[in-house]
Amino acid sequence: MGSINQDIPLKPSGLSYKLTGALSCYALLLAPLALLGVFVYAPFFWAFAGSLYEFEVGAPAQFVGLNNFAEIFFRDPVIGPSFINMVLITVFMLCVRLTIPLIVAKLIYSLPGERSRYVYRIIFLVPIVVPMVAVQLIWGGMIYADRGLLNELLELVGLGQFTTGWLSNPRTALLACVMVGFPFAGGIEILIYYAGLSGIPQSVNEAAKLEGCVGLRKFFYIDIPMVMSQIKLMLVLTIIAGVQTYENLFILTRGGPGFQTTVPALWMYYNAFSFQRMGYACAIGVCLFVVVFTLTVLNMRYIRSTEELEGAR
Numbered sequence: 001m002g003s004i005n006q007d008i009p010l011k012p013s014g015l016s017y018k019l020t021g022a023l024s025c026y027a028l029l030l031a032p033l034a035l036l037g038v039f040v041y042a043p044f045f046w047a048f049a050g051s052l053y054e055f056e057v058g059a060p061a062q063f064v065g066l067n068n069f070a071e072i073f074f075r076d077p078v079i080g081p082s083f084i085n086m087v088l089i090t091v092f093m094l095c096v097r098l099t100i101p102l103i104v105a106k107l108i109y110s111l112p113g114e115r116s117r118y119v120y121r122i123i124f125l126v127p128i129v130v131p132m133v134a135v136q137l138i139w140g141g142m143i144y145a146d147r148g149l150l151n152e153l154l155e156l157v158g159l160g161q162f163t164t165g166w167l168s169n170p171r172t173a174l175l176a177c178v179m180v181g182f183p184f185a186g187g188i189e190i191l192i193y194y195a196g197l198s199g200i201p202q203s204v205n206e207a208a209k210l211e212g213c214v215g216l217r218k219f220f221y222i223d224i225p226m227v228m229s230q231i232k233l234m235l236v237l238t239i240i241a242g243v244q245t246y247e248n249l250f251i252l253t254r255g256g257p258g259f260q261t262t263v264p265a266l267w268m269y270y271n272a273f274s275f276q277r278m279g280y281a282c283a284i285g286v287c288l289f290v291v292v293f294t295l296t297v298l299n300m301r302y303i304r305s306t307e308e309l310e311g312a313r
Helices: 002-007 014-050 067-075 079-097 100-109 114-129 132-143 149-156 173-178 188-198 202-210 215-226 228-244 247-252 264-273 278-302 306-312
Strands: none
Touching (some): 014 278, 079 228, 100 114, 100 215, 132 247, 173 247, 188 215, 215 228, 247 264, 264 278
């Protein structure tokens, strides 16, 4: 009996078992943390340090202190107009993403059958599988061209006097760029809002129906407050996208004509890779980070989610 008992392995204590499991989880996190550190956080802190220098890639760096930031705020004639363009684009994106996808999601959610709701979700989700570069090229080459779809349509309906080079005309270039994707009814935003609407308890919908709160009244007084978490998320994501946007402008207009469609992120790109002013580009990036961080904090502080609204009650 003594020899048999010696062969039976001892069961680890609860504390040591939990400790082993926790260490295993932390060990699994080491690889992604290492990759984040090398490819995300290291360049992030390098940009802060680089903003205090003036240098080209492969050339010695010269310490200039806050001179790059002084140039941004006082000497660069492009920053002011580009910042205004960024604000206009961001405000337009907010107006679009916080309204049209929410309305479409509500219409889909109101359909009577689950099968029809599923089909329409798929239909409105399809546009996100098309690469954005392809979308920009289609709009620039087929719709906004001198003999493109838009000008041909104006000619067809007798409004030929309004035809113009939409991307080359300084008065229409920025508007033409932000209108790419019209009618803005496709994309992941619809699924985010739809998920919020689907998460509304059935008891709330039934109580609203019994009280006669239906249609637009229910939409404004029940649905919107119940999806404030999704609206808050879209607000943050849209602000970040608006401040960082430049790819579509680079593809469509290269920031022209003149600087009519230039934004700070695009100007940062030109300074880094066209003018080889890496330190100045880092300084612009730092300023954009400060703008995004400040707006995000303000949003988190003053825009309440659904859970916070329910807690306040």
